Amino acid sequence: MRAYRVPAFLSAPEWQEVPEPTPGPGQVVVEVTAVGLCHSDIGMLEIPPTLAESLGWTAPFTLGHEIAGRISALGAGVHNLALGTAVILASSSCGNCWYCVRGHSNNCLYGNVNRGAGDDGGLAPYVLVKTPRDLLELGDLDPVAAAPLTDAGATAYHGVNRVRNLLEPGSTAVVFGAGGLGSFAVQLLRVLSPAKIIAFDPSLDKRSLAMELGAHLALPGVSAETVEEVRNHTGGRGADAVLDFVGTDATISAGVSSVRPGGAYGLVGAAGGTLTTPGGWYHLLPKDGEIFTYEGSSLADAQGVLALARSGLISSPVETFAFDDVEEAYRRLRAGTLRGRAVVTFD
């Protein structure tokens, strides 16, 4: 079968011919119907081989970690799943480690290797699922809309859940970046909290999308005025919570400084910024507040966001591309010109 793969670390992805996977004992094969493309796919191309090896990654591997499909083959001993079932694939986790047992599968000790991240992913007609606990039933949800829920949707959900207790009536939540994850965060904040939502994004198109999805105010990209703007829109108090889906020096510094005493700043964006401390930590950090960071999402996060989609409470803004046009989709992702998520479809 034809697959879109990373041939070696620090090299450009390419089309390769690979054998169709067959399931070993306890494994499942899924016929892919839709795959969302993620910024982290691009980041993976820049990972130094030493870091990749320390994560347990091997190359070549097939890209694509936001996968929807249909179960097409069951390995020996898999009795709780049925051929033909429509599924989405949540992030891979072992189910047995200290974190998984406590429901924090996003911190799974064996979760560094995932489909499309150091192991074969969904940009191919079939994908092997080594840990079928990751499969969640899709029901009658559209696979194109559901594919981005597995990562972009579930990761945004994890962040919103982290700050929900701060978002009482009259509160304000700030979202930096209204792209793939931020556009889900805006919707989730609207559905799960009474907070006023302020989205920041340099793209006019993404600001208009944020407004359509429930933001109360959408402002241009983060700048030297951002902290002041947040104060002006919160009666001088500052934001109760900031979720930063960008992660540059500018957004980190503005985010941390925009939070009210007792509020929270969450860093999710992987732009690689650092926090400098002019005036010292005590001047900069939110007093009595919280700064947190995380990667990815748990099985429960994926279930939660799937349930909200099933209830019609959130939607997935997507642009679709044929499998053959995957390179064009990545070009648009790099250029930042997508409205919502790029989803590659197979038919």
Ligand SMILES: [Zn+2]
């Ligand atoms: Zn991702």
Ligand SMILES: [Zn+2]
């Ligand atoms: Zn685990």
